[in-house]
Amino acid sequence: MTFDWSFFWQNLVSPDGAFLDGLWMTITISMVAMAAGLVLGTVVALLYRSRFTAVRTFAKFYIWLIRGTPLIVQLVIIYLGFAAAGIYKFQDTDVLGVAVKGAVQAAIVGLTIHESAYISEVIRAGIASVDRGQTEAAMALGMRPAGTMRWIVLPQALRTMVPPLGNIFNGLMKHTSLLSIIGVSEMFLVAQSISSTTFKTFEIFLVAALYYLLLTTVWTFVQAWIERRLDDQVGITQPAGRKKLNRPAPAEPVTVLKGVNDA
Template sequence: MQFDWQFFWKSLFAPSDAFLKGLGLTIGISLVAMILAIVLGLVVALMRRSQYAVVRGCASVYIWVIRGTPLLVQLVIIYTGFAAVGIYQFNDASLLGLSVKAAVQAAIIGLMVNESAYIAEIIRAGLDSVPKGQFEAAASLGMTPGRLMRWIIVPQSLRVMVPPLGNSFNGMMKTTSVLSVIGVSEMFLVTQSISSATFHTFEIFIVAAIYYLALTTIWTFIQAWIENRLARQLGIEQRVPITSRLLGARRAAASATLQEEGAR
């Protein structure tokens, strides 16, 4: 069995319409699910900080259950389990002139629920990173909780939250390959279909891997731009270049800096 270079290059630079639709669906599901997950994660994080024990307990149980069960199991429960027991059945719907299939709706909900549990902890840690003295100072000045969060807490905590939130989105784009189990025609399922039809398994899956790598790389640049912009707004110098981030040299650079400071 020989590697079909002609098929490989054609699939890489002139992919089929089905592959491009799968790629677009992967990006679309990732974006919508991430936005919804941030909103839900913020709600859960605020519940974790509530003064009422019952509210804090509900948020803690939610995070414990979602983080403790596999996404694959959650997707099957949401899409087929709920319909089987009569709780809810997803049906094809039309939104803003676009036809959204039932499996896609379930996929977005599943990713949103799964990711929100992790994002809630990221947001909670970011909010906790702000010194409590600033809360007390704002309260003494008569600032409302809304203005406190908008002008003091959020700008400072964003710099702490953006890197892990960006990593979560990066992981979500790759995790969309799991959605094939409920029949979502994202990039991985389309790749499987092309492989079955052409018997060029090795070639087409390498093409898919390259496209996944391209998506995560593009997002790495976008994330770096966001972090650099936040750093400039806070007057902090960004010391690690984007090439170091891509090549995984960020930790090494940080270690070198610590060693240099220790030598002094």
């Protein structure tokens, strides 16, 4: 078997419409699931910090359960298991005039739940990194706990949370390849379809791998830009070649006059 370079370059430089649709599906699901995961992960992190034992226990159990089971199993249970058990069946529906298949809905729900367990731990660690004196000072000034968290704690914790959250999103884009198990026409499933009809397995999956690499590389630059912006806001000195903070000029040397010591 020989490598078909013409087929490879054609699909790499000018992929067909089905492949581009799969690429767009991968990007869309990743962004929606990450946004929803941030919301749910924040809620779980706050529940983990609750003063009520039952609430904290629920949050711990949720994180333990989701992190301890594979994503592919969770997807199958959510999409097929719930329907078989009569709990819930995802139906095709329209959202703002856009047809959304049931499998896509299940994929977003499954990824949101899965990623929220990891996001909650990142947010919890970020909140814990903020000195407790900040919270005590805000409370002494009369701020409510919700306002303290919103205006004092979370803005300071955000800088430490961005790198691990960026890594989670990076992994999320690659995790979308598992959605083929429930029939979502994302990039990996489209590559499988092309492979089964053309028998150019290595060529088309190499193309898919390079597009996944492109997505993660673009996100790496976006994440670096976000981190630089946050560094500028909190006043962290940048390395050489980047914007530096203005520092006060050194004090003028003091000249001692002759005869002062003799006086």
